[in-house]
Amino acid sequence: MLHEFILKNARIILENEVLAGSLQVRDGKIADISWGNTVAGEDMEGDFLTPGLIELHTDHLEGHYAPRPKVRWNPVAAVQAHDAQIAASGITTVFDALRIGLDDEAEVGVEDMRVLADAICDSTRNNRLRAEHFLHLRCEVSASDCLEAFSLLEGYGRVRMASLMDHAPGQRQFADPEAYRVYYMRKLKTSEEEFRRYCEKRMAESERHSAANRAAISEACHARGIVLASHDDATVAHVEEAVEQGIRVAEFPTTHAAASASKAAGLSVLMGAPNVVRGGSHSGNVSARELAEKGCLDILSSDYIPFSLMQSAFYLSEVVEAITLPQAMRLVSKNSADAVGLDDRGEIAVGKRADLVRVRVDDHVPVIRTVWREGARVI
Numbered sequence: 001m002l003h004e005f006i007l008k009n010a011r012i013i014l015e016n017e018v019l020a021g022s023l024q025v026r027d028g029k030i031a032d033i034s035w036g037n038t039v040a041g042e043d044m045e046g047d048f049l050t051p052g053l054i055e056l057h058t059d060h061l062e063g064h065y066a067p068r069p070k071v072r073w074n075p076v077a078a079v080q081a082h083d084a085q086i087a088a089s090g091i092t093t094v095f096d097a098l099r100i101g102l103d104d105e106a107e108v109g110v111e112d113m114r115v116l117a118d119a120i121c122d123s124t125r126n127n128r129l130r131a132e133h134f135l136h137l138r139c140e141v142s143a144s145d146c147l148e149a150f151s152l153l154e155g156y157g158r159v160r161m162a163s164l165m166d167h168a169p170g171q172r173q174f175a176d177p178e179a180y181r182v183y184y185m186r187k188l189k190t191s192e193e194e195f196r197r198y199c200e201k202r203m204a205e206s207e208r209h210s211a212a213n214r215a216a217i218s219e220a221c222h223a224r225g226i227v228l229a230s231h232d233d234a235t236v237a238h239v240e241e242a243v244e245q246g247i248r249v250a251e252f253p254t255t256h257a258a259a260s261a262s263k264a265a266g267l268s269v270l271m272g273a274p275n276v277v278r279g280g281s282h283s284g285n286v287s288a289r290e291l292a293e294k295g296c297l298d299i300l301s302s303d304y305i306p307f308s309l310m311q312s313a314f315y316l317s318e319v320v321e322a323i324t325l326p327q328a329m330r331l332v333s334k335n336s337a338d339a340v341g342l343d344d345r346g347e348i349a350v351g352k353r354a355d356l357v358r359v360r361v362d363d364h365v366p367v368i369r370t371v372w373r374e375g376a377r378v379i
Helices: 061-065 075-088 110-125 146-153 177-188 192-224 236-244 256-264 273-278 288-293 308-319 325-330 334-339
Strands: 004-013 018-026 029-035 048-051 053-058 091-100 132-140 159-165 227-231 249-251 268-272 299-301 356-362 365-373
Touching: 004 325, 004 356, 053 132, 053 159, 053 299, 053 308, 053 334, 061 075, 061 091, 061 110, 075 091, 075 110, 075 365, 091 110, 091 146, 091 159, 110 132, 110 146, 132 146, 146 192, 159 192, 159 249, 192 227, 227 236, 236 256, 249 256, 256 268, 256 288, 268 273, 268 288, 268 334, 273 288, 273 299, 273 308, 288 308, 299 308, 299 334, 308 325, 308 356, 308 365, 325 334
Parallel strands: 004 048, 053 091, 091 132, 132 159, 159 227, 227 249, 249 268, 268 299
Antiparallel strands: 004 018, 018 029, 048 356, 356 365
């Protein structure tokens, strides 16, 4: 049965311009885009129409499933709660990050990750979700159980991305050792001596496991067609290693040097949208806004605040003179789709999926009014 509707009187954010006009949807796809107004159709009252946002790395699901120490929520209910917040933030495609390889402070285990993966896949099959969900395996390569955990999850059909990360002391995330000490001593609630022993243990694990795990997971991902990402690269040597391993996305580089080298090597540079909105990194690393100003930023991720994705796009177009709203919107839609080979979405164009978001901006903050996924209203 033909399903068709028109959205009129909208400011439509296209790839390279904002068009005041109307948009026609037919059978879940964008059928026509036209200048000016029409008589028929739902009145958007001059609001923006953006593409549905595409989120490649969010750690947000785990907090719904394990909201308190020793508490586990029903996994299907947790996925639905997470999905509702994702969709209400204008995200229509999301890659949910699951831990692979666990460090000492993680309370959740690999069986918890399998439970969540099953809940996502089951909820997708049964059409319970508003956004479309894929799986992103965030592999802690310094962990002794990394390969075992990866082998248990790599075969899930919704796995489309994996990132290689090493959070051991002296590695990538914290360019400033003092920032690392303050962050982890507060997180682990340890004494100086306990923290020293913790660091020694983690560094030994990294030395023992990281190289072999990186190589094995890279090989498995290439064989399965899973997109690979590096994580927290800090040096040019890190980037060179990523290129050798066939990495396509550089997640959260911590320095200007690593971001510039990644860009020059043809990797898609991904940074955190909270970094943009806050004006800097919480761990003292490179500013995403500065990378955007220098042309070294390709993709934004909401990371731990789903709404920051839409917020950062409008914010960047306001505070960085050289970045237009269509350019900023590509950081949260088309560029993300291109990086992972989703060529049916990520922009408002004839023939693409009708993943759309109606947005009004009040006092510099976007207000999500309506969300459509493949032409069906989900918010």
